[in-house]
Amino acid sequence: MRGRLLGRALETAVARAGAPGRIRFTERQLYYELCRVVRPVGRLPRALPFTPAPPVPYGRFEEALARRRGEAPGLPGLPGLPGLLGPDPAPGFGAPDGGSPEPDLYDYGLPRLLVCQSRSVARMLLANDLHLEAACPVLAADDLPLDPRLLAGLARVEGATVHVLHDASVAGIALTARLRADHPGVRVASLGLVPRHAIAMRLNAARDPARSPGEATLPAGLDRRERDWLARGRTAEVEAVHPARLLRTVQRLVRGPRTPAHSVWTGLRELRTAGFMTWPAN
Numbered sequence: 001m002r003g004r005l006l007g008r009a010l011e012t013a014v015a016r017a018g019a020p021g022r023i024r025f026t027e028r029q030l031y032y033e034l035c036r037v038v039r040p041v042g043r044l045p046r047a048l049p050f051t052p053a054p055p056v057p058y059g060r061f062e063e064a065l066a067r068r069r070g071e072a073p074g075l076p077g078l079p080g081l082p083g084l085l086g087p088d089p090a091p092g093f094g095a096p097d098g099g100s101p102e103p104d105l106y107d108y109g110l111p112r113l114l115v116c117q118s119r120s121v122a123r124m125l126l127a128n129d130l131h132l133e134a135a136c137p138v139l140a141a142d143d144l145p146l147d148p149r150l151l152a153g154l155a156r157v158e159g160a161t162v163h164v165l166h167d168a169s170v171a172g173i174a175l176t177a178r179l180r181a182d183h184p185g186v187r188v189a190s191l192g193l194v195p196r197h198a199i200a201m202r203l204n205a206a207r208d209p210a211r212s213p214g215e216a217t218l219p220a221g222l223d224r225r226e227r228d229w230l231a232r233g234r235t236a237e238v239e240a241v242h243p244a245r246l247l248r249t250v251q252r253l254v255r256g257p258r259t260p261a262h263s264v265w266t267g268l269r270e271l272r273t274a275g276f277m278t279w280p281a282n
Contacts, residue, residue, distance in 0.1 A: 114250070136255075195234070
């Protein structure tokens with residue numbers, strides 16, 4: 001694809017990645033959105049599940065992005081990209097800080113906590129206020145092990161859960177097991193990707209046969225098709241999911257099922273379950 005056409009596709013990708021509203025997104029999320037613009041596999045029949053290879057090399061995307069930013073020599077400067085986050089901060093961002101202006105912050109119970117395999121994903125979720133919407137601290141895997149104050153907060157709430165958001169890869173799937181082993185007694189649940197999710201959503205997946213894992217290193221609990229997918233050296237990143245879909249899904253899974261609002265229908269359902277001994281006397 002010529003540079004001019006790629007530049008136009010990048011403009012479309014910027015608009016789509018930040019929709020609806022003003023969603024903040026990472027550079028890799030923009031790259032995968034560009035791939036969807038160049039090759040819209042979502043329009044194909046759902047009866048054809050597969051994981052396509054990215055149609056645009058990442059180097060070409062970086063060149064187009066540099067031209068858009070006006071960083072390439074000899075090209076005029078252009079305004080910034082709305083919604084695109086800057087480079088990742090150093091490890092430790094978002095982690096508990098002993099110098100917090102609210103010293104009693106860790107004196108309360110903590111019902112949920114989210115650990116992301118990718119620091120960029122953690123930063124994107126924080127930039128879009130998921131930690132406020134879901135009342136859930138968000139950390140990166142680089143910040144493990146968990147701070148003792150967070151563990152104490154989890155211990156104060158019955159059923160408190162540490163959720164793990166990981167890629168569809170051997171290392172990503174193993175992150176949940178590693179966190180369980182490092183923090184015995186803490187409830188850990190995976191809400192990341194596995195190969196069947198990547199295939200069903202037709203996520204762009206990288207393939208590197210030179211880094212194919214051995215049969216013995218493949219995670220347990222996967223069916224033969226998923227194990228074959230991993231054994232071919234394929235990986236699908238969480239950032240391949242559209243930013244809006246990722247935010248909706250993570251918030252829904254982290255918060256759990258909502259209590260239905262009371263209505264005439266819920267009232268009728270409650271009456272159906274009311275027995276003789278539960279009927280009000282007056």
